Amino acid sequence: MVSIISVAKAAGVSNKTVSRVINGEPYVTEETRERVEKAIRDLGYIPNMAARLIRSSRSNTFGIITDYVSTTPYSVDIVRGIQDWANANGKTILMANTGGSSKREADIWKMFQSHRIDGVLYVTMYRRTVDPEAGDVRIPTVMINCRPQTDELLPSIEPDDYQGAQDLTRYLLDRGHRKIGYIRLNPILLGAQLRLDAFRKTAADFGLAEGDLSIRLGMEGPVGAEKNYVFAVATEMLQQKDRPTAIMSGNDEMTIQVYIAAMALGLRIPEDVSIVGFDDFRTVSLALKPELTTAALPYYDLGLEGAELLNSVVAGNKAPSSRVMPCKLVERTSVRSV
Amino acid sequence: MVSIISVAKAAGVSNKTVSRVINGEPYVTEETRERVEKAIRDLGYIPNMAARLIRSSRSNTFGIITDYVSTTPYSVDIVRGIQDWANANGKTILMANTGGSSKREADIWKMFQSHRIDGVLYVTMYRRTVDPEAGDVRIPTVMINCRPQTDELLPSIEPDDYQGAQDLTRYLLDRGHRKIGYIRLNPILLGAQLRLDAFRKTAADFGLAEGDLSIRLGMEGPVGAEKNYVFAVATEMLQQKDRPTAIMSGNDEMTIQVYIAAMALGLRIPEDVSIVGFDDFRTVSLALKPELTTAALPYYDLGLEGAELLNSVVAGNKAPSSRVMPCKLVERTSVRSV
DNA sequence: ACGGGTATTGACAACGTCGTCATAGAGTGA
């Protein structure tokens, strides 16, 4: 492998001078700089990060720990956000996946330490609480889409499920809906309770009675193997004589079943029943006809902001311990005014 | 940071002896080994990979280059397969995303080289041909879910779209379907033509005339921003007086629209029309009611096998230049016999 | 011509690890 020394020889200077050129340090004549740069090009020299790290003990590398990839398919946009940030800021990303095993997680922390990474982004694919097996040594860590179970002060970035559900509920109320059905997400998910709370509170503040709301559980059980009641629940809800004029469901995936249930009963969307989802999982929300009005989870931004936050933590800046990113309401055509 | 030297001091031995213990080399007394191991535990010593690399010039690290993450949501299972392999075999994964920019891709290759990675897994999120900007230096590379545009001899691993579509077509034929509709995937995708060819060929071999097949284009244009005709095409197909008894669509996502089109026309699935998809994108195939019969893309296995193959290429074994993994037919309830 | 800067360059050590070689003690067979 071509090293700084071969370049130095080729350019007829010392290795230190080559180092200066590479790192853009001052005190190099224009003429020397050019000669060195030519040698670098000619030899195809590429700096060796490992050697650099060994001197400076700064790896410029972040590690990502994920749990399950693709449980919520678009959540990988978090990773894309992180990567884009890393790319724009000259950082490298080391990535590993626990698959839910805590032994594996412990191994991963060790592996990260052996690479002397500067910090860890702890990313979960659905929002929940976790208990990182960080080991004894404290590496700067930022939680994305999750928060520590214990009351440790790890900074975290999460989506604002409450605000998203609030916006969706208001949207329906503003369009005259007064009987609204709600099909609940798996209660394991951190967002489930918040979305439901926002729905209840917003409806109540507006003056709706609890009897105007029809709230049912759509899914439960361990993620990836949950029991699924959505189709049955939606069918039942729409068969009531005093059926809701609008149905809000926990996420877009569940909404597929609500659509099918409604259509199987001969109901048209949105003429007979309006439907909103949550997540803006576009593979679904754009494939449904009419296209789905929903609240977009800011996955990409979670990643971007998380990386930015981790960077400032690593740099030693006192960071705000926690932050929440808004969900944007995406208006399409699955809701009509009544 | 605690190094091999601090451990050596603590254990009262030379640093070389500590090195021997760490690497499980012979010629260490049981008693010495224990003393060293105790010191390692007490000090929380973790080997420094960078220093190791600088000596041995073997990083035990693979790089992953992806194009767009999450265009086909479950395709990230490829990455999961790679990570699981890496984890099981003590390799580290460096990951970067081009976002489709070739300047960025060139930067990534440089970055990988500066980390002295042992090999690259070039992964695309939908199956297509690509032209890696590898630069001058040749790093062992395996293509996953794609193949080189030029006739370079880069080993690749791809799903067997042809066999998958063949199995699905046979499945319909075996169940008595003689008029079959086919809604085509975006022709940009490498699998699109293969799937269609398999459908045509299998139907012809069985004895169906071209007139028994109703083949229509469902999508076209750049990936991520394609024009979508699926709903309209499916509606039209199902309104023909001599409508197909079964519809095969390019992938599961398109199938959502076929379902909705059928239901909007008052047709029941599978009583009035049978439907099959492709991909086994479970967020969709399990959410649809009745659940969807489809062919599963072996994403996870592509990753696993790709990593394995890269490893053998790095080790210098002459590898088979290319390999194809089967798509498994997943039978659910969206097809009936006629 | 001289003292005091500033610009430019290089020699050398150090980072953490492991390969090479040397050393020393212990056992073995003649």
Added chain:
DNA sequence: TCACTCTATGACGACGTTGTCAATACCCGT
């Protein structure tokens, strides 16, 4: 007892890079 082979251990250097410090060259004002 002697030569020889093992076993167990350590001293030292090298990997590629950068930080420290010294050395040289040049310029300025006196």
